[in-house]
Amino acid sequence: MSQPPALCRLDDIPDGGATAVDASLVDGEESLILLRRGEQVHGYLNVCPHAGRRLDYAPGKFLLKNDTLICAVHGATFNQGDGLCIAGPCRGEHLRTVAVQVDEGEVRLA
Numbered sequence: 846m847s848q849p850p851a852l853c854r855l856d857d858i859p860d861g862g863a864t865a866v867d868a869s870l871v872d873g874e875e876s877l878i879l880l881r882r883g884e885q886v887h888g889y890l891n892v893c894p895h896a897g898r899r900l901d902y903a904p905g906k907f908l909l910k911n912d913t914l915i916c917a918v919h920g921a922t923f924n925q926g927d928g929l930c931i932a933g934p935c936r937g938e939h940l941r942t943v944a945v946q947v948d949e950g951e952v953r954l955a
Contacts (some may be wrong), residue, residue: 851951852879858886858952863914865905867889868954870943877943878907879952880914882924886952888945889928895921895935914940 852866856949877900878900881906885930891899893916901907902917911914913931914923921933928940 848910848948849954851953852877852945853943853952855881855886855950855952857885863907863909865901865907870942870954875943877945878914878940879945882925884947886945886947886953887925887928888943888954889940892935892937893918893921893935894930894940895919897944898900924952926952 852868853940858864858879861879863878866877866879867874878889878891880887898918900916900946907914908917912925914925919934920929921935923930923940928942929937932936945952946955
């Protein structure tokens, strides 16, 4: 069975940083946020549960602070590790997780 195509290389995501990539999911083409910590990558839909807007303030550019991801539109603040909103208008809601894996230096859908 063939692997899904690579979303990007691990090295394309700065360690401690994030990037946005487009991926073909069951629901169609979606923008994903890929957050990197060392060799670990967490993937989420690039959609804030508060108003359905993208989280990046410019394509692929995210507000990151102290292991959180902040929505550029209304300031909702999410844990990078589990996507839980810990502050702002959608507190208690989660970003939608997209399972990803790192395989031989490439990030793929799991």
